[in-house]
Amino acid sequence: AQSVTQLDSQVPVFEEAPVELRCNYSSSVSVYLFWYVQYPNQGLQLLLKYLSGSTLVKGINGFEAEFNKSQTSFHLRKPSVHISDTAEYFCAVRALRGSTLGRLYFGRGTQLTVWP
Amino acid sequence: GAVVSQHPSRVICKSGTSVKIECRSLDFQATTMFWYRQFPKQSLMLMATSNEGSKATYEQGVEKDKFLINHASLTLSTLTVTSAHPEDSSFYICSARDRVLEAFFGQGTRLTVV
Numbered sequence: 618a619q620s621v622t623q624l625d626s627q628v629p630v631f632e633e634a635p636v637e638l639r640c641n642y643s644s645s646v647s648v649y650l651f652w653y654v655q656y657p658n659q660g661l662q663l664l665l666k667y668l669s670g671s672t673l674v675k676g677i678n679g680f681e682a683e684f685n686k687s688q689t690s691f692h693l694r695k696p697s698v699h700i701s702d703t704a705e706y707f708c709a710v711r712a713l714r715g716s717t718l719g720r721l722y723f724g725r726g727t728q729l730t731v732w733p
Numbered sequence: 734g735a736v737v738s739q740h741p742s743r744v745i746c747k748s749g750t751s752v753k754i755e756c757r758s759l760d761f762q763a764t765t766m767f768w769y770r771q772f773p774k775q776s777l778m779l780m781a782t783s784n785e786g787s788k789a790t791y792e793q794g795v796e797k798d799k800f801l802i803n804h805a806s807l808t809l810s811t812l813t814v815t816s817a818h819p820e821d822s823s824f825y826i827c828s829a830r831d832r833v834l835e836a837f838f839g840q841g842t843r844l845t846v847v
Contacts, residue, residue, distance in 0.1 A: 658824070658841065658843060660737075660739065660838035660840045661828075661838040662838070663837075719765065719830060720767075720779070721767075721836055724776060725775065725776045728774075
């Protein structure tokens with residue numbers, strides 16, 4: 618099976634500052650990696666995903682993430698955050714093969730709060 | 734991206750009654766749909782995997798008689814919380830998967846049992 622660790626449950630940051638949300642994963646098979654954003658009382662919206670190719674992937678709203686296979690990490694970054702980025706962020710993985718094919722495994726989430 | 738519509742977005746019901754939540758894939762066929770439950774400030778907990786035309790597969794600890802799942806068509810899955818109690822109050826989210834295994838999420842349903 619797969620597991621995802623988001624070390625930071627809360628990340629406060631001031632507007633226009635850079636931010637990094639950390640994600641590490643564990644899996645015995647190759648995986649796809651995802652970041653989702655959730656605003657209060659809403660479902661999940663895909664920010665970006667890594668399937669293959671370049672390890673640096675760019676997503677919506679100015680976010681990007683870098684896949685590091687040796688460190689089994691997929692950290693999310695934004696060079697300058699806005700108040701509107703305040704939300705819960707979830708990292709997720711999906712196995713490429715095996716009995717859990719197609720199933721998403723989520724981290725516990727990181728609450729990003731952007732202060733003016 | 735593809736759209737998944739979940740309805741209702743909010744529901745308040747009396748203890749002992751049943752509540753049905755619908756999840757529809759609007760512009761694609763979803764052979765598989767997932768139902769999640771989310772407690773405040775926590776991650777999504779997978780409750781069950783629903784495959785069109787067959788019985789749902791429930792995760793360990795989820796009562797299948799309590800949470801009835803029906804996936805009668807390639808665009809619709811329903812979750813019925815039977816004989817709801819206050820401890821069933823939660824945020825429920827569905828997800829539909831397309832043919833390339835991309836997952837799209839509904840807007841969620843806030844269930845409050847009083």
